[in-house]
Amino acid sequence: MNKTDMHSEKNVKIAIMGKQTGPDNETLTSRVIAPGCFEEKNSSKEVTFTENPGQDDETETTIIYDKNKVQIIKKGATASHMIFEVGSTHMFKYETSFGTFMFGVLTKELYMIDEEDRTKIRLLYELLDNTGIISTNETVISIKF
Helix, strand or coil: CCCHHHHEEEEEEEEEEEECCCCCCEEEEEEEEEEEEEEEEEEEEEEEEECCCCCCCCCEEEEEECCCEEEEEEECCEEEEEEEEECCCCEEEEECCCCCEEEEEEEEEEEEEEEEHHHHHHHEEEEECCCCCEEEEEEEEECCC
């Protein structure tokens, strides 16, 4: 395999389902389905797509993953860089038009199926602020090649 083959891009379909439960047990759900671009770089894999294209809240999202870690990077109407590693708390800035906020993410579970024609990632985590746990979250990321 030559060097250019190692960095070839593929068009993919991304579906992200999110569930967030707050301290009052109120649950919010979200769903994003978008076309994207997949690229394998060294020991990690990367998917990039645009949420809400052409709208005021347009955001470019990049998901970088390997067997032990997932990173979700958002740039645009909001900006953040979340890192998910089981048993670790990672702090991150969440930038909005209303200001910048600091949060932490404590990953409880990271489950991944990585096959030739699809990848499925399930994250269970707690979102933290300076007062403690503000929500318990589940995110499922499905990538179809």
